[in-house]
Amino acid sequence: MAKRYGFYVDQENCIGCFTCQIACKDKNDLPDGVLWRKVYEFSGGTTIEENGVFKSNVFAYWLSMACNHCEDAKCVTGCPTGAMHYGADGTVQHNPDLCIGCQYCRMNCPYDAPKFMEDKGIIGKCDACIDLRETGKNPACVDACIMRVLEFGPIDELRAKHGELADIKGLPDSNITKPSLVINPHKAAIK
Amino acid sequence: MEHMSLTLFSICLQAAIGIMVFVSIGKLINKDGIFKNAMFVAAGLGIIGLLSSVLHLGRPFKAFFALNQFASSWLSREIWFSSLFVGLTVLAVLILMQRPQNRTAIKGVSLLSAVVGLVAIAVMSSVFTSSSVPFWHGTVTFVEFYAAAISMGAILFLFLSISEAGSLKKLVAAAVAAAVIIQVLVVVPNLISLANDSNEAIIGSLAILNGMATAGILKWLCILIGAVLVVWSAKDEISPAVTNTVMVSALLLFVGQLVGRYMFYAAMVVGSGLS
Numbered sequence: 001m002a003k004r005y006g007f008y009v010d011q012e013n014c015i016g017c018f019t020c021q022i023a024c025k026d027k028n029d030l031p032d033g034v035l036w037r038k039v040y041e042f043s044g045g046t047t048i049e050e051n052g053v054f055k056s057n058v059f060a061y062w063l064s065m066a067c068n069h070c071e072d073a074k075c076v077t078g079c080p081t082g083a084m085h086y087g088a089d090g091t092v093q094h095n096p097d098l099c100i101g102c103q104y105c106r107m108n109c110p111y112d113a114p115k116f117m118e119d120k121g122i123i124g125k126c127d128a129c130i131d132l133r134e135t136g137k138n139p140a141c142v143d144a145c146i147m148r149v150l151e152f153g154p155i156d157e158l159r160a161k162h163g164e165l166a167d168i169k170g171l172p173d174s175n176i177t178k179p180s181l182v183i184n185p186h187k188a189a190i191k
Numbered sequence: 192m193e194h195m196s197l198t199l200f201s202i203c204l205q206a207a208i209g210i211m212v213f214v215s216i217g218k219l220i221n222k223d224g225i226f227k228n229a230m231f232v233a234a235g236l237g238i239i240g241l242l243s244s245v246l247h248l249g250r251p252f253k254a255f256f257a258l259n260q261f262a263s264s265w266l267s268r269e270i271w272f273s274s275l276f277v278g279l280t281v282l283a284v285l286i287l288m289q290r291p292q293n294r295t296a297i298k299g300v301s302l303l304s305a306v307v308g309l310v311a312i313a314v315m316s317s318v319f320t321s322s323s324v325p326f327w328h329g330t331v332t333f334v335e336f337y338a339a340a341i342s343m344g345a346i347l348f349l350f351l352s353i354s355e356a357g358s359l360k361k362l363v364a365a366a367v368a369a370a371v372i373i374q375v376l377v378v379v380p381n382l383i384s385l386a387n388d389s390n391e392a393i394i395g396s397l398a399i400l401n402g403m404a405t406a407g408i409l410k411w412l413c414i415l416i417g418a419v420l421v422v423w424s425a426k427d428e429i430s431p432a433v434t435n436t437v438m439v440s441a442l443l444l445f446v447g448q449l450v451g452r453y454m455f456y457a458a459m460v461v462g463s464g465l466s
Contacts, residue, residue, distance in 0.1 A: 014353075031255065062355060074321075074322075074323060076262075077263045077264065078264055078268075078321070078322070079260060080256070080257040080258075080259065080260050080264045080266040080270065081253075081256040081257055081259050081260065081267075082259050082260050082269035083256075098256055098259075099249075099250070100250045100251075100253045100254060100256050100257060101246050101248050101249015101250050102247075102248055102249075102257065102266065103249075103262075104318075104322075106461070107319075107322040107323065107324055107459065107461060108321075108322050108323050108325060109461065109462070110461055110462025111462060112324040116249070120249070121248075121249025121250050122249050122250060124353075125294055149446065161210065170391070172323070172462040176323070176462075184249045188457060
């Protein structure tokens, strides 16, 4: 069986600098408002007084998220034209020539990865920088990360190295699409 | 009005399917019934529906690519069954125009169109229940879609063919009443139970619906008043007053289901609520 590829996200050490988001946008020349990799901010908690002592449980953390190149990608099974398909390396790829811009993949992806490109009338999404990888390089987001919290590689190797967790607060149940994703969670994001 | 083309597609097509269901029932009960107006409007609504579905695409001229993945995609199946239904309805109308004496063919094609249409509604529902929008999951979507088809189809059939279908008005009133009662009994408790759901996408969908509360009230008022009017008028003989009541009822039910369907699409929040 061919190796499946995916991302590792070290959320605990992500500082929310958005460099990955910008590197992706720049590399793919994306128009205003379209992000194939997006950094989400989560914050909450409160400060309370207990017996004259102020206690705080406020938190803030980030999650860098793109297409997770799922093993059971609902965007692929739902696509009526075959535009969404699995590439030779198991990543989810998109054929713009077959796309009719119905946006059904947007209704099917629980990670909100496919984006509608209004200027072209079709969907666009992270292809894990397949062109860069063919020349032996990493995806743009991985190499741009100043904290080195993103990795891309065979998902089995990433799981062996970092564990198998893909379920954290704010993400859907990983059993739905089996994402090729491993996360080192921020303590406030642990389910 | 981002969701208007999808709303028009599903409402027009379901109304057309409902009309053809009652045209078929009408032809079985009243052997002399032709129901020409109802058949013409069903074909027109079906064509408008299909055109609306194409217009919402980013690349409408490549719409036929959507027929490629029947084996795996509910959306592809929806396009197949919707197109087949409209094709059969148009064929029935063409036979009615060219060979009006061939009643067996008209009746047969109309019946086939109604059966394909009923399957198309199940497929349409599955497009949404199989998606990653939790608000659309469950039997409630099937109930909304079938109730819309039956209530709109029945009342439009009666209004458009009132001279021939007058004897069927009690059947029509019963069908509208049953569809609306089932719709209320399934949809309202579902909304109440979702209010306690901790899923972030559900919370997001309900927040959108809360912002459209006026539209929600309009939906239910139109549907309930429309249903009451047709039931109330069913006991009377056909007269201009009854015809007017049926017309108002048809308008109310159509508008109510249209508004409700717009809200259905507007409430789309995928998966975990990431956006």
